[in-house]
Amino acid sequence: SGSxxxxxxxxxxxxxxREDRLSPSSAKGRLFSLMADMFHPSVSSHWVHFSSWLLLQLSTLTPRYSNKLFDRPLGECTFENLNLDTEQLSLVRPMAPLFSLERLSQQAASQAGA
Structure with missing residues (x-):
């Protein structure tokens, strides 16, 4: 894509x-169209780039697209650190791929504590 x-x-x-190319009415319909009509393994890196833009392009069709999300610019906002309780992340552990680094490190940590 850079070249x-x-x-x-x-x-x-x-x-x-264009509306006659992809389903413009819903994100679900657009995603199905992107998967069925555009994806091919030989162009997968380009597909990721264009499909994400085509999916996000749906938001421009909504009546509230031009509404501001925030009252003031983000540069003027005060941000705070948020401490996350990683123990609650163990609730989603079964959804992690079997040999993912996260899952292996969690298993090692639980075995070390047992």
Whole structure:
């Protein structure tokens, strides 16, 4: 995608964003269209780039798209650190892939504590 001129990428995006190309009415329908009509293993890296933009492009079709999300710019906001209780993350452990680093480190930690 970096070697393609921006104008060509924009033309491709506009082509696929047309209502007659992909389902414009719902995120679910758009995602199914992206998977069925656009994905091919030989272009998977480009697919990830374009499909995420095409999925997010749905938000521009909503009536509230131009509404501000926040009352003031984020640069003027005060942010606070949030301490997360990692013990609660163990509730989702079965959803982690069997040989993921997170799961293996959790298993090692639980065996060391037992």
């Amino acid at each position: 393609q001129p921006v104008s060509i990428r924009r033309l491709l995006f506009d082509l696929w964003a």
